[in-house]
Amino acid sequence: MKFNYPNGSNFVNHKGNMHDRNNHFTRYGDRGMTLEHEINESNQYYLSKGMAVIHKKPTPIQIVKVDYPKRSAAMIKEAYFRKASTTDYNGVYDGYYIDFDAKETKNKTSFPLSNFHQHQIDHMKACVEQGGICFALIKFTLTNEIYVLESNDLFYYWDEQFKGGKKSISKPTIDKLGYKIDYSLNPIIPYLNAVRKIILKYKEI
Amino acid sequence: MKFNYPNGSNFVNHKGNMHDRNNHFTRYGDRGMTLEHEINESNQYYLSKGMAVIHKKPTPIQIVKVDYPKRSAAMIKEAYFRKASTTDYNGVYDGYYIDFDAKETKNKTSFPLSNFHQHQIDHMKACVEQGGICFALIKFTLTNEIYVLESNDLFYYWDEQFKGGKKSISKPTIDKLGYKIDYSLNPIIPYLNAVRKIILKYKEI
Numbered sequence: 558m559k560f561n562y563p564n565g566s567n568f569v570n571h572k573g574n575m576h577d578r579n580n581h582f583t584r585y586g587d588r589g590m591t592l593e594h595e596i597n598e599s600n601q602y603y604l605s606k607g608m609a610v611i612h613k614k615p616t617p618i619q620i621v622k623v624d625y626p627k628r629s630a631a632m633i634k635e636a637y638f639r640k641a642s643t644t645d646y647n648g649v650y651d652g653y654y655i656d657f658d659a660k661e662t663k664n665k666t667s668f669p670l671s672n673f674h675q676h677q678i679d680h681m682k683a684c685v686e687q688g689g690i691c692f693a694l695i696k697f698t699l700t701n702e703i704y705v706l707e708s709n710d711l712f713y714y715w716d717e718q719f720k721g722g723k724k725s726i727s728k729p730t731i732d733k734l735g736y737k738i739d740y741s742l743n744p745i746i747p748y749l750n751a752v753r754k755i756i757l758k759y760k761e762i
Numbered sequence: 763m764k765f766n767y768p769n770g771s772n773f774v775n776h777k778g779n780m781h782d783r784n785n786h787f788t789r790y791g792d793r794g795m796t797l798e799h800e801i802n803e804s805n806q807y808y809l810s811k812g813m814a815v816i817h818k819k820p821t822p823i824q825i826v827k828v829d830y831p832k833r834s835a836a837m838i839k840e841a842y843f844r845k846a847s848t849t850d851y852n853g854v855y856d857g858y859y860i861d862f863d864a865k866e867t868k869n870k871t872s873f874p875l876s877n878f879h880q881h882q883i884d885h886m887k888a889c890v891e892q893g894g895i896c897f898a899l900i901k902f903t904l905t906n907e908i909y910v911l912e913s914n915d916l917f918y919y920w921d922e923q924f925k926g927g928k929k930s931i932s933k934p935t936i937d938k939l940g941y942k943i944d945y946s947l948n949p950i951i952p953y954l955n956a957v958r959k960i961i962l963k964y965k966e967i
Contacts, residue, residue: 610888612848617820618838633823633841643817647852649859652893656854683815688857 590745592661592696596646599744603650609749611648611655617641643680644691650749653756654689656681657705661696667725668695670718678715681708690755694738694748695731704735705751795950797866797901801851804949808855814954816853816860822846848885849896855954858961859894861886862910866901872930873900875923883920886913895960899943899953900936909940910956 590598593613603609622635644658658681660672673693681691691708706726714726736751795803798818808814827840849863863886865877878898886896896913911931919931941956 604888607888607891610885610892610894615820615822615844615846618823618825618841630842633838633843636823636838636841637835638838639820641820649861649889649892649894652859654854654857654859680815683809683812684854686812687815687854689815689854 592659592694592698595745596659596694596748599746599748600646600648602744603749609648609650609655611646611650613646614641614643640674640676642676644677650690650752651756653752654684654687655752656684656689656691657694659694659696661698663698664725665697665699665728667723667727668697668731669725670715671724673711673715678712682712685709690752692751692755694746695735697728701740703738703740703746703748704731705738705748705755706731706735707755710734797864797899797903800950801864801899801953804951804953805851805853807949808954814853814855814860816851816855818851819846819848845879845881847881849882855895855957856961858957859889859892860957861889861894861896862899864899864901866903868903869930870902870904870933872928872932873902873936874930875920876929878916878920883917887917890914895957897956897960899951900940902933906945908943908945908951908953909936910943910953910960911936911940912960915939 597613600609600611600613603611617639618633619637619639620633620635621637622633624632624634626632644656646658647654647656649655658673658677660668662668662672684691685708693706693708693711695704695706696702697704711726714722714730718724736754738746738748738751741747802818805814805816805818808816822844823838824842824844825838825840826842827838829837829839831837849861851863852859852861854860863878863882865873867873867877889896890913898911898913898916900909900911901907902909916931919927919935923929941959943951943953943956946952
């Protein structure tokens with residue numbers, strides 16, 4: 558059973574248990590891992606090899622009621638999901654601040670910009686201003702294709718939509734501007750390869 | 763009424779409401795703001811001035827049970843606080859990855875190292891390896907004094923305690939090695955002043 562997460566990610570209920578998408582991941586049947594799980598595993602690999610320190614931020618929760626039973630852990634009895642004010646992933650690689658969000662689409666021919674929210678774009682713009690490396694990690698789920706799209710390219714199309722531009726970025730455009738990431742064994746999603754290319758590009762300018 | 767938060771921070775129950783230390787802060791009476799509130803306000807100031815993008819990470823929550831009432835927001839019915847695997851604050855300033863944790867002590871003469879956990883030290887060590895700027899923001903609550911202690915100094919005393927060293931860092935040592943931060947109007951805690959000095963120090967080496 559799959560629930561829609563407030564921010565668009567999936568929330569998986571497996572064997573009757575609720576799984577926090579931050580902390581508990583389930584390899585469910587033959588359907589493979591969630592994109593989030595794949596990224597977290599990749600980050601774990603990068604961390605274990607001393608290559609980067611990048612983590613997913615916890616899901617923001619608005620806590621309303623907590624019980625404090627004697628001699629046992631505080632139990633949250635009422636809480637709600639909150640909208641994140643930043644992107645989901647950040648950290649440090651080779652002296653660079655890294656910041657990105659991961660988005661999936663079932664669309665075959667384009668990536669709908671509605672996957673992003675204005676505050677996420679604003680956040681990435683502010684990070685880029687400070688010299689951070691920001692991008693979107695986009696997965697086309699029907700074809701299992703993953704791209705890293707640099708934030709400046711994302712900003713361009715984001716801003717264009719408010720000037721009469723399209724509400725999506727076509728797949729050929731993403732293929733041309735972005736960096737395609739092939740699934741591998743370890744890490745599952747070797748997205749630092751694209752990050753290195755982005756860094757090199759800016760060093761050359 | 764004050765509760766002890768699992769990771770050592772305070773959790774304030776004010777007027778019968780539970781306040782999530784991430785998102786809801788209460789100026790309670792004449793007792794002033796919490797340290798977390800002061801830091802968040804300072805980060806908000808830095809963000810608004812385009813000086814840095816630094817945020818507190820949400821508190822990690824282990825979700826067990828969620829209700830999905832029709833036509834209204836998903837309600838978390840059972841959840842628990844989890845131990846954070848990283849520090850609480852990170853972001854980017856002037857091209858540098860910034861990572862720190864804030865700790866308060868009621869101790870007058872020293873800062874007990876038990877305020878930190880091994881995994882937080884490990885996280886900061888990994889970030890420093892990647893070229894990040896890491897530190898502890900330490901508040902002596904009885905005297906309202908705040909210091910930024912660079913992570914390398916923290917690591918030294920942390921490691922020493924396992925070789926027969928003290929379980930705390932004396933206040934004179936912190937005063938000598940750290941950067942004292944005077945409260946100001948805007949930002950309330952101008953800790954970027956210390957960050958600049960740390961960056962300069964490493965540029966000179």
